[in-house]
Amino acid sequence: MTLTRRGFIKLSATAALTTAFSGLGFAAKPTKGTPGAASPAVDRIAQLKPEWSKQTTTNCCYCAVGCGLIVNTALSGTKRALNIEGDPDHPINEGALCAKGASLYQLTEGTPGMPNPRLQKVMYRKPYGTKWEEKSWDWALEQIAKRVKKSRDASFQEKNAAGVTVNRCEGIASVGSAAMDNEECWAYQAFLRSIGLTYIEHQARICHSSTVPALAESFGRGAMTNHWIDIKNSDCVLIMGSNCAETHPISFKWVTKAQEAGGTVIHVDPRFTRTSAKSNIYAPLRSGTDIAFLGGMINHILENNLIFKEYVVNYTNASFIVGKDFDFKDGMFSGFDEATSKYDKSKWAFEYDASGAPKRDNTLADPRCVYQLLKKHFSRYTVKNVTETTGTPEDKLLAVYKAYCATGKPDKSGTVMYAMGWTQHTVGVQNIRTMAMVQLLLGNIGVAGGGVNALRGESNVQGSTDQGLLYHILPGYLPTPTAKEKSLDEYLKLITPVSKDPKSLNWKKNQPKYMASLLKSFYKDAELSQAYDWMPKLEVGQNNSWLVLFDKMLAGQFTGFFAWGMNPAVSGANSNKTREAMTKVDWMVTVNIYDSETSSFWKGPGMDPKKVKTEVFMLPCSVSTEKEGSITNSGRWMQWRYEGPKPLGESKPDGEIIYELANKVRELYQKEGGALPGPVLGMNWSDMGDGHAFDAHKTARLINGTYLKDVEVKQPDGSVKVFKKGSQVQSFADLQADGSTTSGCWVYAGSYVDPDPKKGNRAMRRSKEQTPAQAAVGLYPNWSWAWPVNRRVVYNRASVDLTGKPYAPQKPILAWDATGKKWDIDVVDGGGAPGAIHPFIMQTHGMGALFGPGLNDGPFPEHYEPQECPVSSHVFSKTLHSPTALTFKGEKHSVCDPRYPIVCTSYRVTEHWQTGLMTRYQPWLLEAQPQMFCEMSEELGKMRGIKNGEKVILENGRGKLWAVAIVTKRFKPMLIQGNVVHQVGIPWHFGWMQPKDGGDAANLLTPSVGDPNTGIPETKAFMVNVRKA
Amino acid sequence: MSNGKSFLVDLTKCTACRGCQVACKQWKKMPGEKTKNTGSYQNPPDFSFTTLRVVRFSEKEMDGQMKWFFTPDQCRHCLDAPCKTATNDPDAILIDEQTGAVVYTAKTAKEDFETVRGICPYDVPRQDKKSKVISKCDMCNDRVKAGKRPACVTSCPTGTMNFGDRDEMLKLAAKRLAEAKKRFPKAQLIDADSVRVIFLTADEPNLYAKNLVADASALPGREGYTRQELFAALRKPMRNILG
């Protein structure tokens, strides 16, 4: 008998107790005891009641799913947050949170009973200093302002070498930040541009910069086309270049819903992941061969005539005739200049008819039409060529093609979810372009359950990009002026495209209004021409993107550097180069929640503090739960967050720091004068605060736009409406070119339409009211606000035929009300009756682009090997690498190098985020993923004598790091051109600082090479060696 | 007594996002543990006094097909909790009449831990070395009684974690099982008639985790019995008593 006697006796007691005991917990008084489940020390339920705590809503500060949370903050005592959990009313997450979101409490408060590891004081490290010193805010901001002024005055250029006004300061560089609210981003770029900076970069460059030109070239706008909830409407979800179950975990709520409704989920990835585990089809591929894989899909579609013909003819440029100068031979397009490694893109132009409209052949038979050229181009992408390149087994490849291409039927839709697996390559833009083309061929753009969904990975990286925290764009994607556009008129001409096709709305022809409104937002009291004059200007073709910035820093170009809400010592490719570059600046300001590998780079591995001159100001900022403002999620929803607890310790919201620093700099210029004080003093700080303190609402109203005088606006029905000076602009359609309106970012016009936040701040909206048709596709038009003009699915006009009939009547996203003469369900893309205009209104000629002549590396995608690769040739052409890729002199790359024979890729895990700075200090996350690891196949493990759990060394010519081996069946060796190729993968979240035994940055191994369009580094495919430690 | 509450844990949907693992700690403000990577994603490696919920990972290759099984593991809140039978003090382990939650109190410190742990068909209870208090998941009984869902259930994005009146959950279990069978012929419900936390697996339960099914065979002194038999043995006299 195995049961103890005592056990038997107890049985009766249990039974008796079960009936006698009448309840637990509810009104239970707080009892003392050991923390743990058994005896709660506090009554957590009582704490949530309004008598004890205030309740505010917020959105997760990690990835850009934008999950909603509820924060309870104690009304008395500590006045700190008591509980932070998912908001069950939020339509995207419905209360759910992944490991990161669920730990927002710990980010704010640390672990109860232990000191909060957050940075709570201003710290200073003097040149050649060996330790941090505590300082006051006043002292630090004054000192920083002095250094800004000194560096600016010393390096400011009013005119360039040719004598053209450029008004720029190239002695200071800035990176940051997608971790700030929209209003803070706007204020920050305003500050940087007012002092003349052109080296303005941030996370967007290194994560999704390739998305913007790829999608803009294809469809007109650079953002995720649909939104999270819409994924549920899909018949086939292709997850490729993303591992969304791990990286955007709540997105999988909607992927699961699509699957439950009968949809097929496909995962294509070098490694079998948590996403693969839930997919219907998993297909492996070698890292860096996505164009081959998708090019094969295009070939499959064209060979088997699976296109959605009506859509392709009416809504894409398939019928356009391409000029005679276009040619493609052996991996090279026509127009290549060996000397500059650049293409002359004029060689790829379309032919135009006498009226100036593009020539078309709607039968698609003309051998020079896009459709025929496309067919020819991709005919080389046979199953054999593809599998030899990608290593994907043929049956898997065909299974994916078959399942996905079935969505070419008019009433079916397929969607793609992608992220860094596509963007971070020297062919990053073209990876995305290839899929955009697949989607156009299958008629999957603008429809419910379709689109090309760029999964943004930082809570406000969409917003920070919209607000123009990048060297090449101003807020609202207006190009940064160059020395070529000497006057405002010349600039306006550049941004006013012309189309002679009467059906093309050519929306970008309105851009002069947006620029005028932007200039007025910057310099309200200046004439437009003066304001334009003050804008810092680039040289023509000047590239100031991330890799170039750090290359120049290493060369000693900058005396000052801001790393605002970023950790470049871990996030930048080629970390050793990045870290060394920081030793070359005189002063550096870091703003963050924790001490980081960047702030403390001077005492990092291999550094001798006594030899590092850089003076460092480390400023503590508050976390997202402690401030107010908006962020924009991946689906373009602008959501307002509220202040829960007050900023911890001496930390301040970024907006306040920016505002106060700008004030100090202005004071200095007021007092002392200096290089061109005009833009510094003229910047419109009064509309971002009260002169002393930053105000998120005021800034949000400025971003939306305001009337500067009484303006009469003609309404669509012909009547005239007068808008009073000082009132809010209602939509970007109302913006004026004459300087009578402001709008800090035209795509946000319509977000804050009344000075009263309750009435006018649409980002605050929390109504789930919707029509049955809207509910059927999960549109939630009254929850928050989406740019542009609250349109939830962009290009939705392509979801209906020329008569306005939805192609998918079972899930319409748009419906034409013939009697009311209006569109229902979503906000239509472009006005007018069905068939009146082409659907892609942001494209000059109104069409989705199968042929994209605006990109730097070719109008069609083409397979090129990563700059570091395991082969010396490939089957598609003799051109091994992208001929236009961004590279740096003197840096070597491994091609078929026996010393570094293994393909390596980097990625995220669910439990950490980005450089890990905001997750590595959190025990709840760190316990789940405590250390750097390296995943590898059992075959490679055997070959190298590495057992699961053992320490290994990864190394290449740039760096070396240790990791714990995860030897797994989830990675498999691949057969590439008849040879076995091994792949390994490492997460990029670790850094030497915290935890002590966590390992260092994956980016120590990644090369500084970039995409020719955006300079995004190729951190997803590079070569290493792996050995036992 | 009504039929109380139950969970349906539909493992065909779990992505191992570990939202639930952290949400549990957040609600209870329990500290993180110092862990090491041992060649697996699973961490903390097992339940502990401060880890009442852990997501288990299990990799298998079957017929050339890769599978990765995820088990968000917790106390099953047995209908007739064997652990309670192993205690001397009737207040050490309480059964909430309304919800059926099996709740450990600070008085477990006076009980024999090995007996309590040893009798658990799923090897769930863990002890604090210092205070000797024993702990495990308490069904978030405080939340449930205040009309909220348990923290782990609220946190789950995929529909893996479901919670409600037992009758409802049994109905849902039957429905989900029928759906799951279409894609996974071996789908099954685990110990549905004995526990309040009912797992739905896509495949044989032993592929998921060691203690997914009640099993006593590995326990010292109980070699002759499966945990299921143990359950049955326990339940018989209890039923007799209750009539």
Ligand code: SF4
């Ligand atoms: S990290 Fe992303 S998926 Fe996870 S809770 Fe935050 S917003 Fe949601």
Ligand code: SF4
């Ligand atoms: S019910 Fe509560 S205590 Fe139990 S595992 Fe879930 S969150 Fe933890």
Ligand code: SF4
């Ligand atoms: S929250 Fe849900 S999906 Fe995530 S690990 Fe837990 S049970 Fe699985």
